[in-house]
Amino acid sequence: MKVLFVCTGNTCRSPLAEALCKAANPGWEVLSRGLAAPEGGSASPFAADTAAERGCDLSEHKARSVSEGDMAWADVVYGLTEAHAAVLRNAFPEHAEKVRAMPGGDVPDPIGGEIGEYRACAARLAEDVRAL
Numbered sequence: 221m222k223v224l225f226v227c228t229g230n231t232c233r234s235p236l237a238e239a240l241c242k243a244a245n246p247g248w249e250v251l252s253r254g255l256a257a258p259e260g261g262s263a264s265p266f267a268a269d270t271a272a273e274r275g276c277d278l279s280e281h282k283a284r285s286v287s288e289g290d291m292a293w294a295d296v297v298y299g300l301t302e303a304h305a306a307v308l309r310n311a312f313p314e315h316a317e318k319v320r321a322m323p324g325g326d327v328p329d330p331i332g333g334e335i336g337e338y339r340a341c342a343a344r345l346a347e348d349v350r351a352l
Contacts, residue, residue, distance in 0.1 A: 221248045223352070224294035226304055230254030230283040232267045232331050233300045236342050239276035241349045251294070253286035255307055260284075264331065270338040274346070291315040298352075301326040323351040 234252035299305030330337035
């Protein structure tokens with residue numbers, strides 16, 4: 221299974237989703253991207269700390285924007301919100317059938333928040349990953 225997670229900047233939610241999905245599904249290939257990623261940027265410090273608390277490592281993460289190649293590669297693409305999914309369906313209509321929203325609905329963006337918001341985001345993502 222090839223899974224792609226897409227959020228806005230690829231520095232918080234989608235990298236956490238990628239790391240948690242890889243940990244829960246060792247046989248799967250998993251990537252994350254953003255709709256407007258700061259190319260080459262690191263995961264946010266609180267996202268990296270939260271991942272580490274869950275045994276995952278985001279220290280080498282580099283933000284990247286989603287591409288046609290990413291969409292073609294994936295078996296399924298999860299937008300971290302329904303709005304992300306809608307943008308992906310419109311931007312890549314030939315891959316629209318692969319695009320889904322997260323099982324639990326929109327995942328709130330913790331960017332700019334305190335560590336507790338990142339922990340809540342990770343807990344929510346862990347639940348969603350189990351439901352995939």
